[in-house]
Amino acid sequence: MPRKSPGPSVKKPDVYEALRDDGASKEKAARISNAMAAEGSSTVGKRGGKAEPYEEWTVAELRKRASEIGIEGRSYMKKAKLIKALREH
Template sequence: MPDPRIKNEEQYQALLKKGYSQEKAARIANTPNSGVKGGKAKPYEEWTKEQLYQQAQKAGIPGRSYMNKNNLIKSLRTN
């Protein structure tokens, strides 16, 4: 039986199956835009090396100054 306190029951159940705690899954499923895909950003392949470097800097990726564009993309995706 669905919990009336959970706004997006489907997402809540999916998060539990992934191993999230009940509390964290409920918090995520109850956000106003839960389950809505939003990202309007271009794929990393369309970014310049400078843009990728700045994003890596924000993410705190070590060794970023020695990386080429492909390595920056790989590091950002696995961070």
């Protein structure tokens, strides 16, 4: 079954669909695909990947990051659930 079109706000629908297929959230896929359309894929590709993996962060650091992006219920989450929530946002 074909998916619904992501809408006119997504500038590179092929990139958006590939990211969604890889498990990215709608918000994240749209953000990346639009950045690639505006700045070029090589610029966007060079920008990421400088942070330590979430598994190496402390729970306090994970909660702070979750707070910055507005994840609800973060104060009750254990480390594994915080990591999952951050990756799925």
